[in-house]
Amino acid sequence: MIRVNLIPSKKKKGKRAAPRQPTPINTMILLGMLAGWSALAGLGWWVLEQIEQETSQLQSTANRLKKETKAIEKEIDLEKLQASKATLAQQQAAIEKLTQQRRTPAQVMHEMANILTLGKSPDVDNEKQRQRVNEDPRAKLNPAWDGKNVWIKTWKESAEGTLQISGVARDASDISEYFKRVRASARFGNVAHAKFRRDKGTKSKNGAQASSYDFTLSARIQYWD
Secondary structure, eight states: OOOOOOSOOOOOOOOOOOOOOOOHHHHHHHHHHHHHHHHHHHHHHHHHHHHHHHHHHHHHHHHHHHHHHHHHHHHSOHHHHHHHHHHHHHHHHHHHHHHHSOOOOHHHHHHHHHHHSTTOOOOBOHHHHHHHHHHOGGGOOOTTOOGGGEEEEEEEEOTTSEEEEEEEESSHHHHHHHHHHHHHBTTEESOOOOEEEEEOOOBOTTSOBOOEEEEEEEEEEOOOO
């Protein structure tokens, strides 16, 4: 029969094992990590130093420009400069106003004289005038009309080229014929219907009550070169 001894045997007391020494490879890795950390720290310090230098340069430039600006302001007469600017602005506004408020062309003035003169007629676009008469027979001009009974009081041209006319006429029929002639003229466009009101006026020598009609009329001037 075979017997198995299950009681553990006592180990013999001996010397403790010596601690393991680091291998050359581990030492190289550790040294490499230390070198990397040192390089990273050095790079961060260099970046911070560059930022500080650039900030200092910018601040120095800003201070220099500020001093130069103050020196220039001392040399410039600001009040005189502002006055010159104001004068220039006024001149530009005057030029613009004169440009917008163009003088009425001589052709238009001549046209108005033809409208009011017996035996003369406006510069008519015959085709358009025929269309007007076909649409409204009352648009036909009266060649025997005498414009001496119409007096122009004011004549004003707006910046947009619209002519505002106010005047006095002997009766409503004179205003009607005057309106038809202005409308028939090729020198005018967008002619608005005349507005008028009766003015009783004053008594004549024989005691009769003299009356007239005040009227206003607007038309857009057609310009030519």
